[in-house]
Amino acid sequence: xxxxxxxxxxxxxxxxxxxxxxxxxxxxxxxxxxxxxxxxxxxxxxxxxxxxxxxxxxxxxxxxxxxxxxxxxxxxxxxxxxxxxxxxxxxxxxxxxxxxxxxxxxxxxxxxxxxxxxxxxxxxxxxxxxxxxxxxxxxxxxxxxxxxxxxxxxxxxxxxxxxxxxxxxxxxxxxxxxxxxxxxxxxxxxxxxxxxxxxxxxxxxxxxxxxxxxxxxxxxxxxxxxxxxxxxxxxxxxxxxx
Amino acid sequence: xxxxxxxxxxxxxxxxxxxxxxxxxxxxxxxxxxxxxxxxxxxxxxxxxxxxxxxxxxxxxxxxxxxxxxxxxxxxxxxxxxxxxxxxxxxxxxxxxxxxxxxxxxxxxxxxxxxxxxxxxxxxxxxxxxxxxxxxxxxxxxxxxxxxxxxxxxxxxxxxxxxxxxxxxxxxxxxxxxxxxxxxxxxxxxxxxxxxxxxxxxxxxxxxxxxxxxxxxxxxxxxxxxxxxxxxxxxxxxxxxxxxxxxxxxxxxxxxxxxxxxxxxxxxxxxxxxxxxxxxxxxxxxxxxxxxxxxxxxxxxxxxxxxxxxxxxxxxxxxxxxxxxxxxxx
Numbered sequence: 001x002x003x004x005x006x007x008x009x010x011x012x013x014x015x016x017x018x019x020x021x022x023x024x025x026x027x028x029x030x031x032x033x034x035x036x037x038x039x040x041x042x043x044x045x046x047x048x049x050x051x052x053x054x055x056x057x058x059x060x061x062x063x064x065x066x067x068x069x070x071x072x073x074x075x076x077x078x079x080x081x082x083x084x085x086x087x088x089x090x091x092x093x094x095x096x097x098x099x100x101x102x103x104x105x106x107x108x109x110x111x112x113x114x115x116x117x118x119x120x121x122x123x124x125x126x127x128x129x130x131x132x133x134x135x136x137x138x139x140x141x142x143x144x145x146x147x148x149x150x151x152x153x154x155x156x157x158x159x160x161x162x163x164x165x166x167x168x169x170x171x172x173x174x175x176x177x178x179x180x181x182x183x184x185x186x187x188x189x190x191x192x193x194x195x196x197x198x199x200x201x202x203x204x205x206x207x208x209x210x211x212x213x214x215x216x217x218x219x220x221x222x223x224x225x226x227x228x229x230x231x232x233x234x235x236x237x238x239x240x241x242x
Numbered sequence: 243x244x245x246x247x248x249x250x251x252x253x254x255x256x257x258x259x260x261x262x263x264x265x266x267x268x269x270x271x272x273x274x275x276x277x278x279x280x281x282x283x284x285x286x287x288x289x290x291x292x293x294x295x296x297x298x299x300x301x302x303x304x305x306x307x308x309x310x311x312x313x314x315x316x317x318x319x320x321x322x323x324x325x326x327x328x329x330x331x332x333x334x335x336x337x338x339x340x341x342x343x344x345x346x347x348x349x350x351x352x353x354x355x356x357x358x359x360x361x362x363x364x365x366x367x368x369x370x371x372x373x374x375x376x377x378x379x380x381x382x383x384x385x386x387x388x389x390x391x392x393x394x395x396x397x398x399x400x401x402x403x404x405x406x407x408x409x410x411x412x413x414x415x416x417x418x419x420x421x422x423x424x425x426x427x428x429x430x431x432x433x434x435x436x437x438x439x440x441x442x443x444x445x446x447x448x449x450x451x452x453x454x455x456x457x458x459x460x461x462x463x464x465x466x467x468x469x470x471x472x473x474x475x476x477x478x479x480x481x482x483x484x485x486x487x488x489x490x491x492x493x494x495x496x497x498x499x500x501x502x503x504x505x506x507x508x509x510x511x512x513x514x515x516x517x518x519x520x521x522x523x524x525x526x527x528x529x530x531x532x533x534x535x536x537x538x539x540x541x542x543x544x545x546x547x548x549x550x551x552x553x554x555x556x557x558x559x560x561x562x563x564x565x566x567x568x569x570x571x572x
Contacts, residue, residue: 027274051469053448055448065381067440074447075447075448075454076447076448076449076450076452079448079449079450080450084449085448087445091442091445091448093441093442093446094441095437095440095441096341096434096437096438096441099249099250099253100254100434100437103246103250103327103434103452104434104435104438104449104451105449106244107243107244107431107434108243108247108435108446108450108451109450110243110244111244114243114246114247115249118249132253150449151357153447154450189406203435
């Protein structure tokens, strides 16, 4: 994997008052692969995504893409460097149509989006029927799919997804998995924060388990999800056996 | 930001076209009143006031309705532009240049306010503009040598010895030009970006939009439109006073915007027509007028938050969707 195709976090640490939300996290995310970040609630997974995307600015350490440090860049400039993300609480522009949402996202990073490309994305996230509707008319699950579509319209290098499967029906989960696989196959890097162990086991190339703001284990899914420390602090014995 | 392609602008244009046509229809009705000479000089002054308030409220709605920045200083911008235009024309500058200077002063004030309040949102922004308005009004009142104090500053007409119809004609043409400019801008990328920022400012920032720049531009453009109204109207009433920047004037603009609809380009025009008509019909009963205006604001907020223009637009959209549905079913 070339240096240009890597997203690196070097000793990233965040404190909220007296609490260490992240205690020096270092990890490397390769493009073309799907990396899952797991861990109990409060482990610092979303905080790590916030540091990578620039929403959290008060961190120490460094976030780099292809060797370029991004720490001084605002979120919008990190988006321009190819880092886009979805949120735990879905964020779309409600008063805009689906087409307009995609156009806006692409235009904001100066990427021309043709009608055909927009159609392809809309089709990929299975929202063809709703295309000319305002986003506020979509259901919660459909909004989550649209948010992923918005990210794809920005043609990112790395797609950061925070709990993308929450509240989705099985068909939608399948769609999200297909989108992530499709994106990774095209050379993009996927970072997904999730508690869905079966999905991660099936689709992720690399798993990072965090606990109390630190990386507890990292590696191939089979190895990490059977690690006794991971089972003890996150999965629990009975689940692990399944 | 890239220019919006046809597959984006076409649909937006269809939505905005009705809005634009409603505005133009109301302006045309005002022109008809002038053409038929209804009310003589009185009718002329009422139509002129309507056009002035429509321009000012349109500028304010760009900030409050489209940009989500609820400014409480529209009348201050008008007052500054009026004084600058009056001072410049009194100093012997050509009238056109005086008006341009007035507009530029409003734009400058908008820029200063935008930069000073860049980190403020919601009611904090509103309070900051209210404080700014009061400070500016006090300065204008006390700078007697330049502004004439409470008594105001006299100035000349836009066209010396010209026809009475000149001012409403210029205001009307300006209003249609502004309306057309907004139709053109809002159907494309600027419209999509402004709508997105109003929906969720923080996420617009994360998606890559330069939100501070866009908001500053909205304030500057909105202020310029308001200032144009002030810079022209001062040469109609031929007197600039600190009362032009009073809180009463601001609430009048707010009432027009809220009643007409702050998120449509025809809203300020419809609102100005309704509020000015109500004011003139109840001229002899000021308390009833104030009470009815307050009731109208409450009623609109409760039953039609998109304003009167919004109600008409929604109805027209429903009819259009019904027609499209019928065509598809055939």
